[in-house]
Structure formats: structure tokens, C-alpha cells
Amino acid sequence: MKQLPTSLSEKLLQRKAGNALRKLTETDNSVDFSSNDYLGFAGSSEIFNAAHHYLLDNRIAVNGATGSRLISGNHSLYAKAEETICNYHKAESALIFNSGYDANVGLFSSVPQKGDIVLYDEYIHASIRDGMRLSLAKAYKFAHNDLSDLERLLEKFTGEGNMGELYIVTESVFSMDGDSPDLTAMIAMSEKYKANLIVDEAHALGVFGAKGEGLIQSLGLKDKVFARVMTFGKGLGCHGAAILGCSQLREYLLNFARSFIYTTALPPHSLATIITAYDFMANNPERQKSLKNSVSFFRSEVERLKLKSFIYSDSAIHCVVVPGNEKVKNVALVLQQEGFGVKPILSPTVPEGQERLRFCLHSYTTREQVIQVLELLTAHLSS
The missing domain is CATH 3.40.640.10 (Type I PLP-dependent aspartate aminotransferase-like (Major domain))
Incomplete structure (x- = not known):
């Protein structure tokens, strides 16, 4: 099979040198702090079954x-x-x-x-x-x-x-x-x-x-x-x-x-x-209420632990700036090895020096999960 042109190969090498090469990874059973499934609808069997029956009821096959x-x-x-x-x-x-x-x-x-x-x-x-x-x-x-x-x-x-x-x-x-x-x-x-x-x-x-x-x-x-x-x-x-x-x-x-x-x-x-x-x-307004409670508790824990590098947010997305691709990837790896699905956001996706960990919260996020992941993050950032 014909190989990639040299100019494109060099661009890949530049990404590797900057510790910014993207790779696909399979999803796992870690605690979800990375998906955009804020209300848990993607994994809802109720919605899946209701959509299926909606098609059957309307004779759409x-x-x-x-x-x-x-x-x-x-x-x-x-x-x-x-x-x-x-x-x-x-x-x-x-x-x-x-x-x-x-x-x-x-x-x-x-x-x-x-x-x-x-x-x-x-x-x-x-x-x-x-x-x-x-x-x-x-x-x-x-x-x-x-x-x-x-x-x-x-x-x-x-x-x-x-x-x-x-x-x-x-x-x-x-x-x-x-x-x-x-x-x-x-x-x-x-x-x-x-x-x-x-x-x-x-x-x-x-x-x-x-x-x-x-x-x-x-x-x-x-x-x-x-x-x-x-x-x-x-x-x-x-x-x-x-x-x-x-x-x-x-x-x-x-x-x-x-x-x-x-x-x-x-x-x-x-x-x-x-x-x-x-x-x-x-x-099902309780889903949104649960999400809001998760957001409120997460913010209170950030304040309790005096984590200063978090960007203020009222949304489901909360980011802590950890400058440098290598450093932010290493911190993310520590959290992942402990079972928390937290992903690093690298440059050039964000400006160099603004690399960060992004925590996505959900209606199904528990207080125990928030406490554990933020205490682990605090310990590692202060070490």
C-alpha cells in the first residue's frame, strides 16, 4: 500500500514531539467525568425502548x-x-x-x-x-x-x-x-x-x-x-x-x-x-435537578479543597488548568488509574499554556465520586 507523503509524516512527528498526538481509545467502566451525556439519556433504556415502540406504532420499519x-x-x-x-x-x-x-x-x-x-x-x-x-x-x-x-x-x-x-x-x-x-x-x-x-x-x-x-x-x-x-x-x-x-x-x-x-x-x-x-x-425534571445538585456540590468541594486553578462555571463542564501537555496527561493518567474517566485537553485544542483537565458532570454523578476524584487531584497537584 502506498505510504503517507513525507510532508504529512513530518506533521505527525511534530505532534508526537509536542506530546499532542491524538489516539482513539475504547470506552471503559471508569467513573464518567468525560462524556457529554449530562442527563444520562444516552444510556437510558427507557428512551431506547420508547423510540423503538414509536417506530413500531407508526409502522415504520x-x-x-x-x-x-x-x-x-x-x-x-x-x-x-x-x-x-x-x-x-x-x-x-x-x-x-x-x-x-x-x-x-x-x-x-x-x-x-x-x-x-x-x-x-x-x-x-x-x-x-x-x-x-x-x-x-x-x-x-x-x-x-x-x-x-x-x-x-x-x-x-x-x-x-x-x-x-x-x-x-x-x-x-x-x-x-x-x-x-x-x-x-x-x-x-x-x-x-x-x-x-x-x-x-x-x-x-x-x-x-x-x-x-x-x-x-x-x-x-x-x-x-x-x-x-x-x-x-x-x-x-x-x-x-x-x-x-x-x-x-x-x-x-x-x-x-x-x-x-x-x-x-x-x-x-x-x-x-x-x-x-x-x-x-x-x-423527567428530576434528571436536571440531580445535575444541578452535582454541579453545586462539585463547586463547593473545589472551594473546600482550595483548588485555585479551576475556571468558574455554572454549567456541567468544569476545568482546572494544568499547563503543559506532558504534565496534564500525567495528572489525568493518575486519576484514570484510580478508576476515574477524566480526560486531558491538550494544545493545540486549547492555547499552549492553557492545557487543562475537563470534568463533565452528570445527573448520575454521586457525591462520593466527586469527593474522591477531587481529593485525589488535590493530593497529586500539591505533591
């Missing part, structure tokens, strides 16, 4: 979608799933994509046009960055959650004139820090400068809101944003994503978003699972 939604894959469950999503999130329209990555690539590659300006948080997700690279618009980053830096850019570009639309892009919960921007102030700023605000709610769905509807909706701001991106592979424990916005945005995306147009649609079982997961989230 199909394994695949057979094509893109614009050709042969727009089966009847899409309308039901998108109606469910719209009702839950009080949105005018919803368009389902195969994943959060596909949704962001489709949105940001097709909506911002030549002459438009996109201002994005420097910690924005890679899928949004990839979408922006495919766009003809110019994109500029602002310092993480720094509204003064954002306003500096807004003043600069509105002052220059002769431009198209302005877009501001952020996440309601950032995946690498677990923190959130001041969304109320950001919306006020977007209105002041006539900008379109787009918010990725991937890590807020299921975590924030009276029924897990996300942070924007829980703050009463849903009608003031241009688009919300809801990803189902985290809090809902299934697969797919949806872009929420006005009906014209939906029509535009299904005409111009290439990651929607040129891919085989999700199979019926994925749609049945999405519908079932939303229903389960609405009717």
Missing part, C-alpha cells in the same frame, strides 16, 4: 433514509421532529442537520456574504471556524467573553461604513471552559449596532432552563437572536442538531447550506429518538 432530504430522505418523522423542536423552544422554525458540526458549517458557510463582517469569540468551536473559512465574509475575533473588545470592533466597522450585514457569534456555554457570556448585555449591544446575534447552545440544552430548553430561552431572549443552534448529542444523548430561527432562514438554509443539501438524511430511528428524548426531558 426502515433502516436508512435512502438519500438527502431534498431527494428521497425527507421521511414523515422529520416534520414531527421539527414541530416538536419548535414547540419546545418557542421558535418560528427549525431545520434538522445530521450533527452540530454540519449545522455550524452549513450556517456559517452560507449565510454571511461577501462584504459582511463576522465577529466571533476567540474560543468559538472549531465547527464554526470551519464554516467561516468557507464563507466569503471577513471574520474577526474578540477576546473571550470581553464585551468591551467586542464593542471596540463594532464601533470600528460601523464607523467605516460601506459594509453588509454584521454578525456576532458566541456560545451560551463554552465547551473548553464551561463558562458563559453576558448574553443580556450582548443582545443589547447587537441591537445598538444593528448586528445579528447567533448563539450555539450545544452545551446548554438539557442543562439550563426550567425544562432544559437552553440558556437563551431561560433568559427570555429567544426573540432577540438571529439564530440558535441546538445540538442533540450532548444533553439529549442522541444524534443530530437543529438551527432555530425565522421561517425565511429555514428556507434559505435548505437552498444554500451545502452540509444540508449534499448529504444522506438521518434515518427514521434517529428522528424517533430525538422526539422521544424531548418528551422524556419535559416529563
Whole structure:
């Protein structure tokens, strides 16, 4: 078999030299502090069985979608799933994509046009960055959650004139820090400068809101944003994503978003699972309450143990900065050898010097598990 080109082999060697080479590992039975399954839906036999019976009750016995939604894959469950999503999130329209990555690539590659300006948080997700690279618009980053830096850019570009639309892009919960921007102030700023605000709610769905509807909706701001991106592979424990916005945005995306147009649609079982997961989230508020209790207890233990390098978070994601790929991997290995599934986040995923351990909390996380893992972490960091 033909070998990898030398230039690509050298890139792999550089990753190895920086102790940053990624490898696949099988899941194990360690205590889960790494998955995005915040409410435990991914492992729910109730949701699994309910989705199966939903298909049987609707006489759907199909394994695949057979094509893109614009050709042969727009089966009847899409309308039901998108109606469910719209009702839950009080949105005018919803368009389902195969994943959060596909949704962001489709949105940001097709909506911002030549002459438009996109201002994005420097910690924005890679899928949004990839979408922006495919766009003809110019994109500029602002310092993480720094509204003064954002306003500096807004003043600069509105002052220059002769431009198209302005877009501001952020996440309601950032995946690498677990923190959130001041969304109320950001919306006020977007209105002041006539900008379109787009918010990725991937890590807020299921975590924030009276029924897990996300942070924007829980703050009463849903009608003031241009688009919300809801990803189902985290809090809902299934697969797919949806872009929420006005009906014209939906029509535009299904005409111009290439990651929607040129891919085989999700199979019926994925749609049945999405519908079932939303229903389960609405009717099982104790899951979200348990998650909130886990978050509160985790934060109290961080304070008790005087762990200073943790980034403040109200979400299910909590990170402690341990600079250096080698050091953070070694600390993670100690925790893993004691049965705790804590994963290191290495550079270049995060900036060099900002490597960290990320603790993902869940509705099924116990107090004993939190105490044990944080005391073990404290002992190792202080040794």
C-alpha cells in the first residue's frame, strides 16, 4: 500500500514531539467525568425502548433514509421532529442537520456574504471556524467573553461604513471552559449596532432552563437572536442538531447550506429518538435537578479543597488548568488509574499554556465520586 507523503509524516512527528498526538481509545467502566451525556439519556433504556415502540406504532420499519432530504430522505418523522423542536423552544422554525458540526458549517458557510463582517469569540468551536473559512465574509475575533473588545470592533466597522450585514457569534456555554457570556448585555449591544446575534447552545440544552430548553430561552431572549443552534448529542444523548430561527432562514438554509443539501438524511430511528428524548426531558425534571445538585456540590468541594486553578462555571463542564501537555496527561493518567474517566485537553485544542483537565458532570454523578476524584487531584497537584 502506498505510504503517507513525507510532508504529512513530518506533521505527525511534530505532534508526537509536542506530546499532542491524538489516539482513539475504547470506552471503559471508569467513573464518567468525560462524556457529554449530562442527563444520562444516552444510556437510558427507557428512551431506547420508547423510540423503538414509536417506530413500531407508526409502522415504520426502515433502516436508512435512502438519500438527502431534498431527494428521497425527507421521511414523515422529520416534520414531527421539527414541530416538536419548535414547540419546545418557542421558535418560528427549525431545520434538522445530521450533527452540530454540519449545522455550524452549513450556517456559517452560507449565510454571511461577501462584504459582511463576522465577529466571533476567540474560543468559538472549531465547527464554526470551519464554516467561516468557507464563507466569503471577513471574520474577526474578540477576546473571550470581553464585551468591551467586542464593542471596540463594532464601533470600528460601523464607523467605516460601506459594509453588509454584521454578525456576532458566541456560545451560551463554552465547551473548553464551561463558562458563559453576558448574553443580556450582548443582545443589547447587537441591537445598538444593528448586528445579528447567533448563539450555539450545544452545551446548554438539557442543562439550563426550567425544562432544559437552553440558556437563551431561560433568559427570555429567544426573540432577540438571529439564530440558535441546538445540538442533540450532548444533553439529549442522541444524534443530530437543529438551527432555530425565522421561517425565511429555514428556507434559505435548505437552498444554500451545502452540509444540508449534499448529504444522506438521518434515518427514521434517529428522528424517533430525538422526539422521544424531548418528551422524556419535559416529563423527567428530576434528571436536571440531580445535575444541578452535582454541579453545586462539585463547586463547593473545589472551594473546600482550595483548588485555585479551576475556571468558574455554572454549567456541567468544569476545568482546572494544568499547563503543559506532558504534565496534564500525567495528572489525568493518575486519576484514570484510580478508576476515574477524566480526560486531558491538550494544545493545540486549547492555547499552549492553557492545557487543562475537563470534568463533565452528570445527573448520575454521586457525591462520593466527586469527593474522591477531587481529593485525589488535590493530593497529586500539591505533591
